Amino acid sequence: MREYRIAAIPGDGIGKEVIPAGVEVLQRLARLSNEFRIDFTDFDWGSDLYRRTGLLMPDDGLDTLKPFDAIYFGAVVDPHVPDHVTLWGLRLKICQGFDQYANVRPTRILPGLRSPLADTKPGRFDWVIVRENSEGEYAGQGGRSHRGHPGEIATEVSIFTRAGVARIMRFAFDLARSRPRKKLTVITKSNAQRHGMVLWDEIAAEAARDFPDVSVDKELVDAATVRMVNRPESLDTIVATNLHADILSDLAAALAGSIGIAPTGNVNPERKYPSMFEPIHGSAFDIMGKGIANPIGTFWSGVMMLDHLGEKEAAARLMRAIERVTGEGTALTRDLGGTATTAEATAAVVAALDGV
DSSP states (O other): OOEEEEEEESTTTTHHHHHHHHHHHHHHHHHOOEEEEEEEEEEOOOOHHHHHHHHSSTTTTHHHHHSSEEEEEEOOOTSSSOOHHHHHIIIHHHHHTTTOOOEEEEEEETTTTTSSSSSSSSTTEEEEEEEEOEEEEEEEEEEEHHHHHHHEEEEEEEEOOOOHHHHHHHHHHHHHHHSTTTTEEEEEOOOOOSSSHHHHHHHHHHHHOOOOOOOOOEEHHHHHHHHHHHOGGGGGGEEEOOOHHHHHHHHHHHHTTOGGGEEEEEEETTTSSOOOOEEEOOOOOOTTTTOOOOOOOHHHHHHHHHHHHTTTTHHHHHHHHHHHHHHHHOOOOOOGGGOOOOOHHHHHHHEEEEEE
């Protein structure tokens, strides 16, 4: 029997509610398959640990995580801890430490769900946004000087390396080639950012020559927001910088019905390090502890994790179960217009696994 070791890091806020729900669903799926097993190890890293120790994860945290096959992550951000401390102290530390340079965010309208776009039904758009996840605007380069004085300076330096851009472009082209439409849209802002983004455009054009079967177009990031709303069917696979894709994927989730359903994978394609899978929603402290958090994004992230591990049949089975539950509409959480609790939505997906 195939065995997988998964590190479960619920993190902050509703992460502590949706990750246990995801573990329950994945454990049930593994038992039903009878072909693999998943051993989860829980880590209490996050803002609670920070308040006790001054660290969001131990100094040897990356060494601890490295032997695992994958990481199942909840959320990070606590209103009582500065955001840049939580983000850089945990999630980005893992992403950069494990060179998870490809952030993959699928988006589509699931059966039974309603998009805020008029007359938009399931099938009108089916996107995958590929986010460069290791450099760009979130490279962490810059600093502050003359603090507290009128001449105080703060710099945030966007980093674009030929190696970094080339590898994400090739990843995006490969992904686009694997999809039925074989279409890639390169997001840019090279009209205003005349150095890093011009390099981004040039490398995209170079990569395109090696993928003649992929249709390529280019869109300014501001125009892309309009296109996502007005012509969603014109897009398929999208590649963008760290910041641009971060923003566009949140818009994509909203257009699909709720940020609560949106998954993501932080992938190290070479598999030198474990990849990390998480819902894209935040810690949502305003609903923490109320039992109403939407676990669908966590379940869908589990689909991506299974697919990454090579359990494609199990991944497809879990996706069918998710779609059955959303399609039936009887166990939808409040963000989707229903009244179900996190536990009720989880139980519905667990039950659906038996029939798909």
